[in-house]
Ligand SMILES: Nc1nc2c(ncn2[C@@H]2O[C@H](COP(=O)(O)OP(=O)(O)OP(=O)(O)O)[C@@H](O)[C@H]2O)c(=O)[nH]1
């Protein structure tokens with residue numbers, strides 16, 4: 243089976259362009275060409291243009307760490323010289339331990355496919371961290387449960403995933419099969435951008451190869467999983483923008499071992515909305531929901547409508563977020579909130 247992308251039929255809208263970006267073009271910039279960043283390396287970057295892939299010419303002293311895969315940039319038509327980065331619609335980023343700025347994961351992503359498999363990779367606390375990341379970026383999260391073909395019953399996994407966040411979409415697939423493509427089609431239409439995150443070995447590369455219908459020469463290498471511990475080996479090393487068959491774009495991300503949270507207040511409130519909605523009913527406005535009298539959150543735990551482990555995970559993330567946020571005073575309070583995504 244061989245598929246090819248006919249670049250001559252691509253429009254800017256097919257590439258993910260919208261009014262949001264159009265509105266940013268100055269009257270003196272109409273001669274410049276918008277292209278979408280496809281790969282970011284230490285000293286070089288490539289992009290997708292309506293005419294196909296291009297190698298960007300970078301001005302001297304360009305710091306490529308300020309650019310993310312999925313970014314829209316304006317370029318000189320003949321030289322492909324990078325002129326200006328356009329403001330992002332969404333920005334997925336993560337805090338790195340001890341780092342003063344965050345690491346950019348991907349920009350202008352509509353949907354984040356949070357990939358986990360129907361085995362012991364499934365981990366509430368880890369998935370909740372990915373959900374916070376997506377919520378904070380303004381990106382719609384979808385939990386994709388892979389290896390549905392390797393479990394007798396997917397329903398407990400579907401159930402556990404659906405409980406992670408209100409109105410969360412959850413899909414179970416065999417990442418190796420073309421049916422995965424059909425199941426994920428609602429988020430992969432023309433001009434839509436999805437990104438894949440998840441632990442090593444859950445099937446991100448396999449899913450990417452299915453979505454992009456990679457031939458064996460262009461396929462991402464996939465790692466054979468080690469028997470016994472359900473942990474894969476790291477096989478993905480860099481991120482890039484790939485066309486999805488039938489429309490849309492997919493960005494793969496290298497396995498992220500640690501995912502710290504900071505400056506994600508909105509992301510946390512969306513994730514734990516059932517807890518947030520109880521808080522105003524507590525007797526004390528500054529209730530810590532631990533042992534205060536008249537605490538609506540503790541009452542929900544006692545009534546069996548709120549899982550105490552869920553409450554404990556909220557507490558842990560909220561505390562970590564407080565310690566890592568710029569709005570807090572203290573040693574980390576002088577961080578500059580640069581390059582933050584715009585919320586919808
Ligand atoms: N049967 C089955 N095997 C799968 C499925 N998804 C992934 N695999 C297998 O699981 C192994 C790991 O998949 P990868 O796609 O390499 O995982 P990854 O998430 O890209 O891993 P990293 O590159 O390390 O981040 C491979 O041997 C895949 O063939 C699935 O849905 N069903």
Ligand SMILES: [Zn+2]
Pocket residue numbers: 521524525529530531532534536537538539540
């Ligand atoms: Zn309370």
